[in-house]
Amino acid sequence: MTLRQFYRVAVWTFITTITVLVILNVALAVVGSQPLQNLPFLIRLPLGVLGVFGAVGIITVWFGMMWDCAVTSRLPLISKLGWFLLIVFTNMLGTLIYYFLVFQRQTYTLARGSVVT
16 A cells, blocks of 8 residues: 555545544434433444544644645645645644645646646
8 A cells, every 4th residue: 555545545534434423423413312422332333443543544644744745745835835834733624625635636647647736
């Protein structure tokens, strides 16, 4: 597995975790049940495992996107500074924005053989 594939899996695991937890909390609120603490153990266990993988993955992606922005991207210096500050100060949200708007585009253009701008 390459680093880019790991980033892709980690980002989608994090997004899936957040989506599942939001849907589950909304469903429990509609039903009128207590939050996640009262769910059976066999439901909480996979959610916990998914949460651990999502958290470890997105933290790794966070550091990877800071590295990509500061060192390996071919963005102009002022753009690098802006993106880096966004990633640092908004943490996971900035990481996801940078991943989808900059990192994936670089991957796509590299795969097609074009020069990354």
